[in-house]
Amino acid sequence: MTVTGAYFDAATAAPLHPVARQALLAALEDGWADPNRLYTQARRARQLLDAARAVTADILGVRPDELSFTASGTAAAHAAVLGGLAGRHRAGRTFVHSAIEHSAVLHAAQRHVAAGGAAASVPVDRLGRLDPDAWAAAVAAPGVGLAALISASHEVGTVQPVAAAAEACAAAGVPLYVDAAQSVGRTPVPEGWSLLSASAHKWGGPPGVGVLVVRKGTRWESPYPADERESGRTPGVLDLPAVVAAAAALRAVTADAAAEATRLRALVDRVRTTVAATVPDVEVVGHPTDRLPHLVTFSCLYVDGEALLHALDRRGFAVSSGSSCTASTLRPSHVLEAMGVLSHGNVRVSLHRDTTEAEVDRFLAELPQVVADLRAEAGAAGL
Amino acid sequence: MTGPTEVLDCLGQRCPLPVIALARRLPELPVGAVLRVLADDPAAAVDIPAWCRMRGQEFVGRVSPTSYDVRRER
Numbered sequence: 001m002t003v004t005g006a007y008f009d010a011a012t013a014a015p016l017h018p019v020a021r022q023a024l025l026a027a028l029e030d031g032w033a034d035p036n037r038l039y040t041q042a043r044r045a046r047q048l049l050d051a052a053r054a055v056t057a058d059i060l061g062v063r064p065d066e067l068s069f070t071a072s073g074t075a076a077a078h079a080a081v082l083g084g085l086a087g088r089h090r091a092g093r094t095f096v097h098s099a100i101e102h103s104a105v106l107h108a109a110q111r112h113v114a115a116g117g118a119a120a121s122v123p124v125d126r127l128g129r130l131d132p133d134a135w136a137a138a139v140a141a142p143g144v145g146l147a148a149l150i151s152a153s154h155e156v157g158t159v160q161p162v163a164a165a166a167e168a169c170a171a172a173g174v175p176l177y178v179d180a181a182q183s184v185g186r187t188p189v190p191e192g193w194s195l196l197s198a199s200a201h202k203w204g205g206p207p208g209v210g211v212l213v214v215r216k217g218t219r220w221e222s223p224y225p226a227d228e229r230e231s232g233r234t235p236g237v238l239d240l241p242a243v244v245a246a247a248a249a250l251r252a253v254t255a256d257a258a259a260e261a262t263r264l265r266a267l268v269d270r271v272r273t274t275v276a277a278t279v280p281d282v283e284v285v286g287h288p289t290d291r292l293p294h295l296v297t298f299s300c301l302y303v304d305g306e307a308l309l310h311a312l313d314r315r316g317f318a319v320s321s322g323s324s325c326t327a328s329t330l331r332p333s334h335v336l337e338a339m340g341v342l343s344h345g346n347v348r349v350s351l352h353r354d355t356t357e358a359e360v361d362r363f364l365a366e367l368p369q370v371v372a373d374l375r376a377e378a379g380a381a382g383l
Numbered sequence: 384m385t386g387p388t389e390v391l392d393c394l395g396q397r398c399p400l401p402v403i404a405l406a407r408r409l410p411e412l413p414v415g416a417v418l419r420v421l422a423d424d425p426a427a428a429v430d431i432p433a434w435c436r437m438r439g440q441e442f443v444g445r446v447s448p449t450s451y452d453v454r455r456e457r
Contacts, residue, residue, distance in 0.1 A: 281437065283433070283437060299433075301399070301402070301434065301437065302399050302402065302403050302406070303399065304397075304398070304399060305398075323398065323426070324397075324398055324424070324425060324426045331425045331426075332398070332425065332426040332429050332430075336429060337428075337429050340429065340432065340433065341429075341433055342429070342430055342433040342434070342437070343398070343426050343429045343430055343433070344398040344399040344402065344426055344430055345399060378399070378400075378403060379403070380399075380403045380406070383403065383406040383407060
């Protein structure tokens with residue numbers, strides 16, 4: 001199926017990279033066997049898996065035996081949090097995390113707390129950047145088992161001070177888990193972490209492939225029933241063709257990452273400045289410069305987020321929103337809440353390699369009228 | 384401190400209706416007046432202070448889980 005209209009939700013799922021499509025089709029032919037068996041077909045599958053792991057590990061700058069594929073980015077995040085905490089349960093049972101982690105991390109934290117552990121949330125500023133002093137104090141407190149920091153906010157794009165956070169963790173002897181789902185394939189992730197997770201469909205791989213890295217020397221204990229696959233870190237047989245496709249896509253996007261980041265950053269900057277100039281009463285959120293190259297978020301006063309999404313969809317623009325009316329929980333995004341910025345009328349635009357300048361310009365040309373119409377319908381024009 | 388000048392009942396209203404109601408009513412009150420907004424949509428806790436910041440009005444505080452005081456500054 002060809003995607004029609006302008007797809008601006010790469011931060012949820014980037015369109016499948018053409019290289020991934022080719023690799024997927026090829027691997028469906030000869031990558032269907034279980035790589036753990038001892039016959040010809042299995043050896044071929046093993047070769048494909050080993051190659052995919054080697055490529056992915058090389059790009060992430062880790063050893064292949066430190067990297068496991070998982071069934072999703074969410075599964076990798078759950079395994080990082082719960083396995084990292086289980087491995088350190090004698091050292092401490094408190095899980096320190098930023099207030100703007102992905103819900104997968106926060107849900108794992110809830111599970112940890114329900115099982116008798118503790119969690120401590122570290123605030124961010126108005127721009128969505130971690131409070132470094134609060135972080136240092138939180139990880140230095142007694143009884144901390146693991147700390148988690150997202151590499152960059154998946155909702156507002158603000159890059160987090162991972163290197164500084166890692167230093168504070170090292171000083172306190174606490175392992176750091178970095179959720180790098182929005183960064184891998186786009187921008188380098190700073191050193192200093194012990195655990196990392198990523199998600200292939202954020203970089204142009206297929207859905208259903210996550211990556212979990214556990215650095216050597218990190219205590220990690222599986223939160224699942226025993227299973228020997230993927231160094232004992234992933235239960236069940238992997239979707240090997242999808243893994244092969246994910247690795248191929250990662251190699252392709254990494255090769256183009258610097259040029260693509262420059263191109264998309266210019267488009268994101270255009271969205272930020274144009275929206276602020278042409279849409280009245282709009283709050284463009286996130287750090288103005290220290291941000292992901294492909295993602296921009298803004299909130300429109302007096303506008304219902306769900307109505308805005310539908311109005312944009314009718315005009316052929318696919319975007320997402322952190323407004324409560326667009327969430328099943330009816331709560332506003334915890335990220336916008338933690339930043340203390342307007343949560344209704346929220347739009348996240350996230351771009352990818354197929355995004356054209358013309359698409360962005362058409363969006364910027366049509367948005368002011370869409371917002372004005374919705375305000376008029378709500379009786380909020382001129383307030 | 385004295386109580387609010389007026390109470391605006393937005394209970395049961397979903398975002399952004401309480402903020403729209405606030406924006407409509409506050410300018411009709413004299414400068415210095417305090418409007419108490421009753422709202423049980425969780426988004427109000429974020430959006431009422433954010434509106435005050437964007438509009439240069441004073442967010443006095445959340446006086447109960449479902450009530451927020453706003454003072455007209457200008």
